[in-house]
Amino acid sequence: MSALDWSAVFATRTERMRASEIRELLKLLDQPDIISFAGGIPDPSLFPVEAIRDAQDAILADPVTAAQALQYSVSEGFIGLRRWIVGHMAATGVPCDVDNILITCGSQQGLDFLGKLLLSPGDTALVEAPTYLGALQAFNAYEPRWDTLNVDGGNRTPAAYADAAAAATPGGRVKFAYVVPDFANPTGLSLSVESRKALLALAAELEIPVIEDAAYRQIAFDGEPLPAILALDCAANGGDIDKTRTVYCGTFSKTLVPAMRVGWIVAARPIIEKLVLTKQAGDLHSSTLAQMTMARVAETTFDANVLRARALYRGRRDALMAALAASMPAGVGWTKPKGGLFAWVTLPEGIDGAELLAHAIAEERVAFVPGGAFFAEDRMANTIRLNFSLPNESAIAEGIGRLGRLIGRRAA
Amino acid sequence: MSALDWSAVFATRTERMRASEIRELLKLLDQPDIISFAGGIPDPSLFPVEAIRDAQDAILADPVTAAQALQYSVSEGFIGLRRWIVGHMAATGVPCDVDNILITCGSQQGLDFLGKLLLSPGDTALVEAPTYLGALQAFNAYEPRWDTLNVDGGNRTPAAYADAAAAATPGGRVKFAYVVPDFANPTGLSLSVESRKALLALAAELEIPVIEDAAYRQIAFDGEPLPAILALDCAANGGDIDKTRTVYCGTFSKTLVPAMRVGWIVAARPIIEKLVLTKQAGDLHSSTLAQMTMARVAETTFDANVLRARALYRGRRDALMAALAASMPAGVGWTKPKGGLFAWVTLPEGIDGAELLAHAIAEERVAFVPGGAFFAEDRMANTIRLNFSLPNESAIAEGIGRLGRLIGRRAA
Numbered sequence: 063m064s065a066l067d068w069s070a071v072f073a074t075r076t077e078r079m080r081a082s083e084i085r086e087l088l089k090l091l092d093q094p095d096i097i098s099f100a101g102g103i104p105d106p107s108l109f110p111v112e113a114i115r116d117a118q119d120a121i122l123a124d125p126v127t128a129a130q131a132l133q134y135s136v137s138e139g140f141i142g143l144r145r146w147i148v149g150h151m152a153a154t155g156v157p158c159d160v161d162n163i164l165i166t167c168g169s170q171q172g173l174d175f176l177g178k179l180l181l182s183p184g185d186t187a188l189v190e191a192p193t194y195l196g197a198l199q200a201f202n203a204y205e206p207r208w209d210t211l212n213v214d215g216g217n218r219t220p221a222a223y224a225d226a227a228a229a230a231t232p233g234g235r236v237k238f239a240y241v242v243p244d245f246a247n248p249t250g251l252s253l254s255v256e257s258r259k260a261l262l263a264l265a266a267e268l269e270i271p272v273i274e275d276a277a278y279r280q281i282a283f284d285g286e287p288l289p290a291i292l293a294l295d296c297a298a299n300g301g302d303i304d305k306t307r308t309v310y311c312g313t314f315s316k317t318l319v320p321a322m323r324v325g326w327i328v329a330a331r332p333i334i335e336k337l338v339l340t341k342q343a344g345d346l347h348s349s350t351l352a353q354m355t356m357a358r359v360a361e362t363t364f365d366a367n368v369l370r371a372r373a374l375y376r377g378r379r380d381a382l383m384a385a386l387a388a389s390m391p392a393g394v395g396w397t398k399p400k401g402g403l404f405a406w407v408t409l410p411e412g413i414d415g416a417e418l419l420a421h422a423i424a425e426e427r428v429a430f431v432p433g434g435a436f437f438a439e440d441r442m443a444n445t446i447r448l449n450f451s452l453p454n455e456s457a458i459a460e461g462i463g464r465l466g467r468l469i470g471r472r473a474a
Numbered sequence: 475m476s477a478l479d480w481s482a483v484f485a486t487r488t489e490r491m492r493a494s495e496i497r498e499l500l501k502l503l504d505q506p507d508i509i510s511f512a513g514g515i516p517d518p519s520l521f522p523v524e525a526i527r528d529a530q531d532a533i534l535a536d537p538v539t540a541a542q543a544l545q546y547s548v549s550e551g552f553i554g555l556r557r558w559i560v561g562h563m564a565a566t567g568v569p570c571d572v573d574n575i576l577i578t579c580g581s582q583q584g585l586d587f588l589g590k591l592l593l594s595p596g597d598t599a600l601v602e603a604p605t606y607l608g609a610l611q612a613f614n615a616y617e618p619r620w621d622t623l624n625v626d627g628g629n630r631t632p633a634a635y636a637d638a639a640a641a642a643t644p645g646g647r648v649k650f651a652y653v654v655p656d657f658a659n660p661t662g663l664s665l666s667v668e669s670r671k672a673l674l675a676l677a678a679e680l681e682i683p684v685i686e687d688a689a690y691r692q693i694a695f696d697g698e699p700l701p702a703i704l705a706l707d708c709a710a711n712g713g714d715i716d717k718t719r720t721v722y723c724g725t726f727s728k729t730l731v732p733a734m735r736v737g738w739i740v741a742a743r744p745i746i747e748k749l750v751l752t753k754q755a756g757d758l759h760s761s762t763l764a765q766m767t768m769a770r771v772a773e774t775t776f777d778a779n780v781l782r783a784r785a786l787y788r789g790r791r792d793a794l795m796a797a798l799a800a801s802m803p804a805g806v807g808w809t810k811p812k813g814g815l816f817a818w819v820t821l822p823e824g825i826d827g828a829e830l831l832a833h834a835i836a837e838e839r840v841a842f843v844p845g846g847a848f849f850a851e852d853r854m855a856n857t858i859r860l861n862f863s864l865p866n867e868s869a870i871a872e873g874i875g876r877l878g879r880l881i882g883r884r885a886a
């Protein structure tokens with residue numbers, strides 16, 4: 063019998079599935095002579111290995127908790143972890159209940175579920191330019207039309223967004239606005255309080271939810287981060303989260319460890335109830351053992367680990383800023399992040415980030431992510447993203463020195 | 475500002491998302507006086523707790539493996555686990571390579587990804603009646619049209635399936651056939667070798683893949699299970715898996731533990747490559763620690779644990795068969811499973827499984843899953859699914875005695 067023509071059975075959405083530049087680049091990290099500013103990889107020295115080991119040991123040593131940790135459990139997530147998140151969100155200015163929380167496999171799964179729940183093909187998703195590549199990948203599977211937020215620079219009018227959505231797709235409408243308000247991936251920048259409030263007002267006019275990706279929120283170098291959008295939304299609604307429109311995606315990936323794949327969504331009950339059904343159909347539930355472990359680890363080490371991460375990454379941010387100032391030729395600009403893991407570099411016109419990467423690897427053994435990948439449309443090719451959480455300070459100085467030389471040669 | 479009307483922003487697919495009867499029933503398990511034949515819950519006495527604890531301890535005690543276990547990793551899955559699966563699949567008659575494997579969060583996630591990859595709205599999915607409820611939930615999110623396989627009883631002609639698909643949806647076609655060939659959920663029955671081959675022939679005529687859900691395959695009570703469909707497909711294609719059309723979904727949930735959420739898909743490279751992109755957009759990757767742990771645990775305990783599971787569940791199957799024969803009134807029929815976790819009971823006409831459940835809980839403190847939930851359409855209401863993996867033999871005798879009394883009263 064003849065082999066199957068797989069392309070004939072794939073859904074139309076697969077036309078938008080492309081191999082990610084980030085993913086291909088992650089493979090470079092294994093080559094020891096490359097200094098990598100690619101990826102979004104936390105420094106493993108921050109991983110609370112002992113706390114994780116102790117927690118798992120204790121859970122598995124007790125027959126009652128062991129049986130619970132290894133058995134099927136509810137799609138909403140382990141109640142003990144959701145209780146810790148209630149406290150954490152209260153400290154973030156968000157009064158909520160365990161019923162306002164779904165545990166996800168990292169915040170990436172939260173984004174996938176939100177795309178699945180909100181987007182019919184042709185519906186419009188509002189995103190910043192640039193924005194998180196993983197969000198574009200997650201949402202793309204649900205075949206949206208994109209439109210561009212310019213939160214700090216001035217959004218268009220609600221009617222302009224709504225009219226464009228309706229004109230592009232019969233029956234289509236704007237379904238949500240997605241932002242990374244704190245120390246964003248890829249720019250490292252944060253939205254001002256005024257911009258957060260303006261975004262909520264725009265969303266109210268458009269009658270849409272706001273998806274707040276808070277992945278980097280805890281990694282603040284200069285005091286506490288600005289109020290969460292969900293906190294502002296709660297405050298404007300008398301403290302009643304069930305009246306809010308903001309869907310908050312949190313994760314332990316940047317504060318504790320990424321590979322346990324534990325994140326969460328906090329939102330009004332009507333959408334959490336649908337998200338629980340999405341989780342159930344999607345993978346039944348997250349690992350019970352991982353959830354029970356992270357509940358214990360968060361209880362004992364979250365605050366201290368956040369302080370350690372802030373201190374370590376603050377030093378690396380400083381090293382990156384100094385190296386960029388020392389090494390970049392004229393015509394190169396960059397952001398000054400007050401937190402997070404990334405800075406965003408604008409190259410002289412005519413230098414393409416993707417082409418630069420090929421030269422950077424071949425000629426200077428240095429890696430980064432070309433900026434074009436972070437745009438839903440209208441890519442600014444002369445941009446790159448630099449990660450500063452993994453290379454140490456001397457590697458940062460050396461790597462940026464190499465990169466500066468290369469850009470100098472390419473610009474000449 | 476007025477609260478958001480969430481129903482106005484949900485995608486059309488959410489109209490098909492309903493709370494699962496199984497999920498609601500899982501909540502009953504906490505009430506100690508209820509004898510539950512609901513759920514699909516393995517007996518926790520089978521969980522290899524010590525092996526898991528030792529594996530995690532060893533991984534986290536070594537700084538190199540600890541850093542690997544807790545760091546971001548590739549979407550395909552941990553290479554050591556994929557290597558173990560290569561050997562496991564070879565023993566199943568399937569020669570494959572690590573590049574033919576994607577690690578998923580349980581086989582449920584595999585089903586979700588396959589629906590996402592293959593189904594555009596209105597495309598036809600072929601399923602048995604009854605079939606696994608979780609598969610219906612996973613595929614439903616992608617808005618298929620259903621059509622019914624009758625693999626052992628005689629399928630319709632390929633043209634009849636294709637014509638019905640084209641007639642129902644302009645541009646729509648049959649996209650796959652989904653079966654649980656071994657000790658199926660919910661019936662406990664297996665497809666004969668002839669039926670497996672007939673299904674492959676039908677799929678070849680329709681130019682579609684076959685999704686083989688092998689969740690219960692290892693739980694065989696009377697010798698080894700029949701050849702896997704993928705094994706037959708490989709054999710018919712000169713041993714070249716990349717020429718096959720069968721997508722095999724495996725899991726450790728029934729053989730080792732469910733809550734680590736580790737499953738896998740084995741298939742031809744063209745679909746695995748797309749599934750890897752789906753995994754990347756969906757949740758980046760499965761827990762590295764869980765994958766590394768299961769690789770070690772599978773290496774040391776898989777074979778022995780399968781034998782333990784077979785022996786334990788065989789005894790319970792026997793107890794269930796004896797209890798049904800002793801306690802059921804005339805007019806009640808049931809399957810005789812040669813493996814797996816379930817038997818399927820047909821009630822006298824006019825007794826609705828869902829109504830019976832309400833009475834069973836209220837009057838007899840016994841639980842099961844009404845059979846109607848397992849049909850994509852044309853529900854047979856006078857059916858129920860009995861799980862025999864969790865209640866012990868005396869609970870089975872007592873519970874089936876209660877159920878027989880109740881059915882006798884209702885039928886009278």
